Amino acid sequence: MFLITHLSPISCFSATLLSSPLVGKIVKSMAVSEANNGRGELRILENLDELRTDLADYIAELSEEAVKERGAFSIALSGGSLIDLMGKLCEAPYNKTVDWAKWHIFWADERVVAKNHSDSNYKLAKDGFLSKVPIVPGHVHSINDSVSAEEAADDYMFVIRQLVKTRMVSVADISDCPKFDLILLGMGPDGHTASLFPNHSALNETDEWVTFIIDSPKPPSERITFTLPVVNSASNIAMVVTGENKAKAVHLAIDNIGPDCPSLPARLVHPTEGKMVWFLDKQAASKLDGLQFSD
Numbered sequence: 001m002f003l004i005t006h007l008s009p010i011s012c013f014s015a016t017l018l019s020s021p022l023v024g025k026i027v028k029s030m031a032v033s034e035a036n037n038g039r040g041e042l043r044i045l046e047n048l049d050e051l052r053t054d055l056a057d058y059i060a061e062l063s064e065e066a067v068k069e070r071g072a073f074s075i076a077l078s079g080g081s082l083i084d085l086m087g088k089l090c091e092a093p094y095n096k097t098v099d100w101a102k103w104h105i106f107w108a109d110e111r112v113v114a115k116n117h118s119d120s121n122y123k124l125a126k127d128g129f130l131s132k133v134p135i136v137p138g139h140v141h142s143i144n145d146s147v148s149a150e151e152a153a154d155d156y157m158f159v160i161r162q163l164v165k166t167r168m169v170s171v172a173d174i175s176d177c178p179k180f181d182l183i184l185l186g187m188g189p190d191g192h193t194a195s196l197f198p199n200h201s202a203l204n205e206t207d208e209w210v211t212f213i214i215d216s217p218k219p220p221s222e223r224i225t226f227t228l229p230v231v232n233s234a235s236n237i238a239m240v241v242t243g244e245n246k247a248k249a250v251h252l253a254i255d256n257i258g259p260d261c262p263s264l265p266a267r268l269v270h271p272t273e274g275k276m277v278w279f280l281d282k283q284a285a286s287k288l289d290g291l292q293f294s295d
């Protein structure tokens with residue numbers, strides 16, 4: 001029997017593995033993450049409160065490292081439950097200790113609606129996070145909400161290109177893709193992530209950094225999204241997934257399920273040079289192979 005303990009000292013939940021495949025995968029993936037064949041590090045948290053604290057610690061640490069190394073922290077957000085789960089960053093000690101002036105905010109995906117619309121990921125982040133910490137307004141790179149989805153994707157690519165030129169956003173070593181310090185992603189029960197949905201042609205986009213869709217199965221239908229090459233060029237990717245309704249998708253996205261493995265978008269996320277961490281609560285992790293929870 002093996003014990004996975006995830007790295008944060010405050011998050012003392014552990015899971016027992018009854019068989020070796022999962023632990024083999026975790027150890028292997030952590031060991032070879034730079035070689036790009038793992039599914040990343042798993043952090044399975046006892047409850048949402050612990051997940052919030054662990055996620056805030058993780059983001060704060062990455063911010064500190066990036067600011068120390070290159071004087072800026074480029075972070076891309078998603079929509080959904082993520083913003084609420086990042087909420088501890090607005091509280092002590094993070095609200096005082098994080099170097100907010102160095103943050104540059106982007107969106108891994110955005111719904112093509114007005115910025116004050118209740119569906120807007122910008123509005124969600126602004127109300128739940130950005131308005132509560134001293135981020136420089138000029139460092140918040142939201143999409144152009146007054147044009148079509150296609151134009152909004154082009155505009156957003158242009159914005160990112162300018163920031164890559166000035167190195168506010170780094171560039172990947174082995175492609176010309178932007179290399180965000182951190183991309184935060186959620187996952188739907190169908191395995192979609194950002195606005196990359198199962199069997200959608202957007203999954204095959206390799207020429208553009210940002211693409212658009214007008215037929216999202218999750219409303220609203222019009223969205224723009226980072227493409228897989230951009231997602232996978234990030235220095236760090238956090239996949240934050242909670243709730244029992246995601247357990248099957250988590251299993252399909254992480255476990256070794258053989259050749260018939262469906263092309264689940266979340267499974268296609270694996271950083272080329274960076275690191276990936278899964279933040280899961282017990283419910284979302286409940287269908288992972290060989291995992292049994294000890295109370």
Ligand SMILES: O=C(O)[C@H](O)[C@@H](O)[C@H](O)[C@H](O)COP(=O)(O)O
Binds near residue numbers: 188
């Ligand atoms: O704007 C969006 O719709 C998202 O970016 C999307 O990819 C989201 O992250 C997942 O659907 C998970 O959302 P929940 O965490 O709310 O389930």
